[in-house]
Amino acid sequence: MTILLVLLIIASAGAVAFALVRGLHAFANMRPTELDKDGIPQSLAMQNKMMFARVKWQAITVMLVVVLLLVAGAQ
Template sequence: MTTLLIIVLVVLCALVVISLVRGIVAFLKTTKLDLESGETQQNTEMQLLQNKMMFARIKYQALAVLVVAIILAVGGRG
């Protein structure tokens, strides 16, 4: 049981890193577009992607904390 939870935790941590990197890339693209031109339509798309990635990162982090709490609860019993 603990092994399965650790695997789930590693996967969730990987998803946190992936969503963080994608959010940073979207932020950098937004900044680059702001410097090159004042197009608001593309900026809005990048900003939506930033928000989506931030929400995904928070969701994965919350799930990872939940898995850690479960691991600690299971480990405390035995």
């Protein structure tokens, strides 16, 4: 069980890093002239999407760490 939790933590931490890099890439390539149908820059929409994805994966990672600590403490 512990090994499975550690692997899940590693995978979710990787997803955090992936979302962070994609968000930074969108920030670095921001072009205010490329607007979507609502008048919002496309790169800004991608930055927001990646920010929420990063926060989601961080929360999942923290929950997995808590579960790992509870399982390890019970043994």
